[in-house]
Amino acid sequence: RGCFASPPIALRPSTGSGVCGVLIDDDAAPSLGGYSPWTHAPSCHFSAAKPGKKFCTYTNSRHGARGVSILTTPESVANNVDMLNEFISAPPRDRLPYKIVEVPGKGMGVVALRRFRRYEQIMLDYATLLVDISFASEIPAQQGYRLLHLAVDQLSEPRSVLDLGQSNSMARDAVENVLRTNAFHTIVGGEPHMALYPDVSRINHACKPNAYTRFIPKSQQVSVAAAKDIEPGEEITISYITLGQTYPERKEALQLWGFNCTCNLCMSSPAQVAASDERRRQIADLRSEAIGAFQTGRSYQALRITRQVVNLLPAEELFPLYSEQYENMARVYFVLRDREKAEKYAKLSLDVLAEQGYIDRVRPELLEKMWTRFADEQAGRV
Numbered sequence: 275r276g277c278f279a280s281p282p283i284a285l286r287p288s289t290g291s292g293v294c295g296v297l298i299d300d301d302a303a304p305s306l307g308g309y310s311p312w313t314h315a316p317s318c319h320f321s322a323a324k325p326g327k328k329f330c331t332y333t334n335s336r337h338g339a340r341g342v343s344i345l346t347t348p349e350s351v352a353n354n355v356d357m358l359n360e361f362i363s364a365p366p367r368d369r370l371p372y373k374i375v376e377v378p379g380k381g382m383g384v385v386a387l388r389r390f391r392r393y394e395q396i397m398l399d400y401a402t403l404l405v406d407i408s409f410a411s412e413i414p415a416q417q418g419y420r421l422l423h424l425a426v427d428q429l430s431e432p433r434s435v436l437d438l439g440q441s442n443s444m445a446r447d448a449v450e451n452v453l454r455t456n457a458f459h460t461i462v463g464g465e466p467h468m469a470l471y472p473d474v475s476r477i478n479h480a481c482k483p484n485a486y487t488r489f490i491p492k493s494q495q496v497s498v499a500a501a502k503d504i505e506p507g508e509e510i511t512i513s514y515i516t517l518g519q520t521y522p523e524r525k526e527a528l529q530l531w532g533f534n535c536t537c538n539l540c541m542s543s544p545a546q547v548a549a550s551d552e553r554r555r556q557i558a559d560l561r562s563e564a565i566g567a568f569q570t571g572r573s574y575q576a577l578r579i580t581r582q583v584v585n586l587l588p589a590e591e592l593f594p595l596y597s598e599q600y601e602n603m604a605r606v607y608f609v610l611r612d613r614e615k616a617e618k619y620a621k622l623s624l625d626v627l628a629e630q631g632y633i634d635r636v637r638p639e640l641l642e643k644m645w646t647r648f649a650d651e652q653a654g655r656v
């Protein structure tokens with residue numbers, strides 16, 4: 275668990291092992307003289323599974339565009355409170371370059387209001403509700419629903435959560451349904467959490483999407499960027515599942531989300547779906563063949579197969595895989611001690627990540643990290 279360099283004054287000094295800030299809960303808040311930086315007193319309930327473990331609501335109703343509520347343990351929130359200081363400000367709501375509209379057959383969706391170039395940012399959204407994954411299994415249903423609703427009601431715009439799509443047939447409560455239909459997975463204070471992003475949550479899924487999401491862990495924000503050039507009026511789509519899967523695999527993966535996909539790829543002719551599936555299978559097979567060749571010392575074969583993979587990626591628009599493939603080529607050249615080519619492909623791999631906005635730029639220390647990782651792998655240290 276990492277500790278933050280400059281915790282807000284309300285959370286100094288650090289206490290206990292593995293926790294960087296003062297633990298705030300319903301008992302401790304009065305003795306601490308308040309519950310800053312939260313705007314509402316925490317409301318808590320003990321876990322039914324682990325003695326002494328508590329889950330509490332933590333709300334700052336002034337954070338971001340609509341406030342934020344976190345339903346988690348005092349330990350996790352103490353380790354993550356810096357997110358309140360770290361936000362990147364988003365454009366004012368009346369000047370957003372997209373709008374939320376009804377999309378036939380999919381409920382609401384997001385449409386571009388202007389042209390976006392590939393890799394350009396379209397949206398920057400704040401998390402409004404973060405819920406510890408173990409909350410659902412450790413807190414009895416009625417108490418759990420009470421805390422969930424309290425967390426939502428304390429936001430400055432509760433409707434930003436309550437109006438989100440609810441299409442899950444297993445849910446027995448409105449907020450639970452919103453979470454099951456819309457939540458992303460994230461980490462808060464080292465623990466897995468569900469996260470709701472009201473605008474991102476309006477973006478429908480496509481199996482060949484025109485946009486992708488980038489998490490900003492420090493501030494728990496999500497940025498959405500264009501995967502290809504987008505024209506005004508075009509619907510923005512992202513993939514809810516791992517890219518590159520075949521039709522049957524996607525259908526199974528989307529079952530968890532509780533809907534049948536009606537994206538362009540899934541609705542195209544059986545012959546087109548079959549051709550796409552064939553290419554996707556070929557890419558998956560070649561990726562594992564390349565790994566097999568590399569692991570059994572057939573370096574030149576690994577390079578040849580990886581080049582084949584790179585050539586197949588554009589037809590299926592699998593641009594996120596470029597970086598991985600270039601890194602694999604760098605790894606092979608590293609093992610072959612061809613430093614020049616290893617560096618060329620390592621830089622290509624990082625260039626792609628920089629273009630896509632995952633890193634700010636190709637810094638020498640990132641290359642050094644790659645060499646260390648390759649050397650560790652070669653020596654069997656990882």
Ligand SMILES: C[S@@+](CC[C@H](N)C(=O)[O-])C[C@H]1O[C@@H](n2cnc3c(N)ncnc32)[C@H](O)[C@@H]1O
Binds near residue numbers: 380383438439440479
């Ligand atoms: C995260 S929400 C997206 C926004 C949602 N359409 C709304 O009205 O708020 C996910 C839900 O949108 C619908 N949806 C998203 N992508 C879809 C797709 N490709 N085909 C059909 N329905 C889709 C499904 O009902 C799904 O459960």
